[in-house]
Amino acid sequence: MANGQWFPPEWPDRIRALADGTLTPVVPRRAATVMLLRDGAAGPAVHMLRRRASMAFAGGAYAYPGGGVDPRDDDHRVGWAGPPRSWWAERLGVDDAVAQAIVCAAVRETYEESGVLLAGPTSDSVVGDTTGEDWEADRTALVDRETSFAEFLDRRGLVLRSDLLGAWTRWITPEFEARRYDTWFFVAALPAGQRTRNASTEADRTVWTRPADAAAAYDRGELLMMPPTIATLRQLAPYATAAEALADAPGRDLSPVLARARLEGGRVVLTWPGHDEFTKHIPAGGGPA
Numbered sequence: 001m002a003n004g005q006w007f008p009p010e011w012p013d014r015i016r017a018l019a020d021g022t023l024t025p026v027v028p029r030r031a032a033t034v035m036l037l038r039d040g041a042a043g044p045a046v047h048m049l050r051r052r053a054s055m056a057f058a059g060g061a062y063a064y065p066g067g068g069v070d071p072r073d074d075d076h077r078v079g080w081a082g083p084p085r086s087w088w089a090e091r092l093g094v095d096d097a098v099a100q101a102i103v104c105a106a107v108r109e110t111y112e113e114s115g116v117l118l119a120g121p122t123s124d125s126v127v128g129d130t131t132g133e134d135w136e137a138d139r140t141a142l143v144d145r146e147t148s149f150a151e152f153l154d155r156r157g158l159v160l161r162s163d164l165l166g167a168w169t170r171w172i173t174p175e176f177e178a179r180r181y182d183t184w185f186f187v188a189a190l191p192a193g194q195r196t197r198n199a200s201t202e203a204d205r206t207v208w209t210r211p212a213d214a215a216a217a218y219d220r221g222e223l224l225m226m227p228p229t230i231a232t233l234r235q236l237a238p239y240a241t242a243a244e245a246l247a248d249a250p251g252r253d254l255s256p257v258l259a260r261a262r263l264e265g266g267r268v269v270l271t272w273p274g275h276d277e278f279t280k281h282i283p284a285g286g287g288p289a
Contacts, residue, residue, distance in 0.1 A: 004218040005278065006061045006226045012282045014176040015261045015268050028172055028180035030098070032106035033066025035168065035232060036116060037242035038190040038208065044242045045210050046233070047114060047196050049203035061224045062207075062214070065113035065200070066106070068181065072148040073104035079153045081123035082163030091167055092184060093254060103162050106186050108149045112142055113200040118165065118188060119158040126161060128193035139199065164188050166249025169235075171228040174259035174270075182256070185232055187249055189242040211236040227278045228257070 017023035036047040048062045074097040088099035111117045120126040141147040165186045173180035198206040211233040217223040239245040268282040
C-alpha cells in the first residue's frame with residue numbers, strides 16, 4: 001500500500017457484482033460527523049479517533065466523531081438556537097425535519113463519542129466542563145438510546161447551538177458497500193472549558209493533530225483513512241485558525257461525492273468524482289492497482 005487509503009479485500013468482487021447487475025445497492029443511512037478544531041501555536045488541530053480493528057466497517061481507520069441519525073433526532077421539542085431549521089434545510093438540501101435530524105445527530109454523536117457538547121443554557125452561551133458522574137450517566141443513556149437528545153437537553157435546560165456548526169461537505173458511501181451512509185461533514189471549534197476524551201466504544205485511540213501532519217502520515221502509509229477523511233484533512237490544512245475555517249463553511253459546495261465504478265478494457269476503474277487521488281484500477285481477479 002503506497003498510502004493509507006482504506007480498501008477492503010471484498011471490494012473488487014462487490015464492484016464486479018455491481019457492474020454485472022448481480023448486486024443490489026442498499027439504501028444509505030443518513031449520518032453526520034464533526035471535525036472539531038482547536039487553535040494552537042502551529043495552527044489549528046483536529047480531533048480524530050481510531051476505529052477499533054474489530055469494527056466491521058473501516059476497522060483501524062482514523063475518522064472524526066459521528067454516526068447515524070437517530071429516529072428521534074427530528075423531535076420538534078429539541079431546544080434550538082442559531083439559524084432556524086428552514087435555513088439549515090436550504091443549506092443541506094433537505095426538508096426542515098431532516099435538516100434538524102442531521103444537525104441534531106452531529107451534535108449528539110459528538111457528545112456521545114468525545115464528551116464535547118455544542119449546547120448551552122442560552123442562545124449565546126455554551127456549557128463548560130461536561131465531565132463527572134452525572135454527565136457520564138446522561139451520555140451513557142444517550143448511547144444506549146434510553147433517552148432522546150430532546151429529553152436530555154430539556155432535563156438539562158439546554159439548547160442546541162446550531163450556529164456553532166459549519167456544514168463542510170457531503171459524501172455518500174459507494175453503492176457496492178454493504179454498509180452505506182449519506183454523511184454530512186461539519187466543522188466546529190472546541191468550546192472553551194471543554195475537553196475531548198475517548199468516550200466511544202468503537203475507538204481505541206483519540207488524537208489531536210494538525211491536518212497537514214495527519215495527511216502526511218497517511219501519504220507515508222502510517223495512518224489508515226477512508227477517502228472522505230483524508231480529503232477533508234487536505235481541505236482544512238491551509239487554514240490558520242478554526243475561525244477562518246468556520247467563516248468559509250457557508251460558501252462550500254455540498255453536492256454529494258459518490259464513488260463510481262466502470263468496466264474499462266477488462267478492468268474495473270473506481271473513481272471518486274473531483275478527487276482523482278483515490279482512483280483505483282482493479283484487474284480481473286485481482287486487487288487495486
